[in-house]
Amino acid sequence: MMNPNRPSERVIIVGAGVGGLAAAIVLAARGLDVELFERAPTPGGKLREAAVGTARIDAGPTVFTMRWVFEELFAAAGTSLDAELALTPAQMLARHAWSQDQRLDLFADLQRSADAIGQFAGAREARGFLRFSADARNIFTTLKDSFITNSRTTPAGLMQRVGLGGLGGLINIKPYSKLWPVLGSYFKDPRLRQLFGRYATYCGSSPFLSPATLMLVAHVEQEGVWLVEGGMHQLAQTMARVASRLGVRLHYSAPVAEILIEHGRAAGIRLDSGATHQADAVVMNADTAALGAGLFGSQAARATPATPPQARSLSALTWSLVAETTDFPLVRHTVFFSRDYPAEFRDLLQRQRLPHEPTVYICAQDRSDHDTGTPPPSGPERLLCLVNAPATGDHHDFTPAEINACAERTFALLARCGLQVRQQPEWTQITSPTQFNQMFPASGGALYGRASHGWMASFSRPGARSKLPGLYLAGGTTHPGPGLPMATLSGRLAAASLLADRPSTSRSRPTATSGGTSTR
Structure with missing residues (x-):
């Protein structure tokens, strides 16, 4: 003993x-x-x-x-x-597409992003972005030492550490307001609300249910994103x-x-x-x-x-593949948005099914983080393609028919935005919430623990x-x-x-x- x-x-x-x-x-x-x-x-x-053939593809973060x-x-x-x-600092955070002729790049340089937003959606939206970024920075700064790096996580403890009268300090970090309507105070363009609302999915949550505190994710990226040599x-x-x-x-x-x-x-x-x-x-x-x-x-x-189960975060359906792509200038991180964001989350959370039209994230791992410099691959390249999925992998078997139907909708959306992906089954590895639950038992495939709702x-x-x-x-x-x-x-x-x-x-x-x- x-x-x-x-x-x-x-x-x-x-x-x-x-x-x-x-x-x-x-x-x-x-x-x-x-x-x-x-x-x-x-x-x-x-x-x-x-492992897809001889290729090694990052299939997680x-x-x-x-x-x-x-x-x-x-x-x-x-x-x-x-x-x-x-490590190499990234110049571009991500490329975003809504259709073949609607694209927006965000950069590590804040003013460069503001200029891009101004050209994309107008000067008022660029000013809104700068206000949004300043508030995101303030939220992160307030929470960094008082909560993020602190082991005492009770509301009372946070109120005491935040100061400014406790409750008043908490209000400044926007915990009681939902992210989606707060984004409307910065952006009138629905595409920009969709773009910055996506930060809720970084912790497997819905922008319609998460607190506006998650604005801080924008500041985390603006502080710097790095590329890791070797993956x-x-x-x-x-x-x-x-x-x-x-x-x-x-x-x-x-x-x-x-x-x-x-x-x-x-x-x-x-x-x-x-x-x-x-x-x-x-x-x-x-x-x-x-x-x-x-x-x-x-x-x-x-x-x-x-x-x-109802408290779980989102899961994912991913395709790790080696494929040829044409007709779209992929960069390291590219996001292709669905046309109906509320419907996407109704499918995920209320109907608990794969979205009828999902937002798609692609990490092109043989690409640079910008258009200049490294030329695009001349042949097949390594891609991680991801859509959000419900965390039901412990009680719902995601069948091949269900996954194939989602794949058709996913790659059709990519084609609508101008990206053609020539995939082959032998060079594709699919991971559903069922497999994620097998890798991380009792989670249902939830990749982020509890949802931030x-x-x-x-x-x-x-x-x-x-x-x-x-x-x-x-x-x-x-x-x-x-x-x-x-x-x-x-x-x-x-x-x-x-x-x-x-x-x-x-x-x-x-x-x-x-x-x-x-x-x-």
């Missing part, structure tokens, strides 16, 4: 997503004995690659933002981001390499069956193979829906509530400390939310909470992790 009062010196981490890897790096850098177990054969979690999060993490490990990973999966490989260099023992193809409980606290794990490994603390970097559903043991299920949604995500002593939570389904930098921050918060809870340090609770993440 382990001593329940023993300091947490040996830590087991479950899951090698970026949250688990970040926690491993911070804890190992502080001298703890860290062992990590991952059910997949490679690190990354949702930051995954698809495709945008690298909030560079400072990773700079601080690597500094805590005694190295630097630049020394470990090759996004290199980030996971690099973090795993740094963790290993610090002494973390990484085990792949090692699924965990149970969190072991002794003396009322987490005390280790049991693998599917039957082998047990004891520890003083466990960091769970898996979808919290799986934990709450009892997939890591009935005793551990009380650590966090189960996620109700309503002002309390952000407070409904579990924090770093679970209800079970000795068990800490990390990953995109926990606070502060989905996306690579947020999931990475969650790992740092989990590590900081674990370190703060060690009896040897409880009298002088640290105020920050190495790298500056506040825990106050």
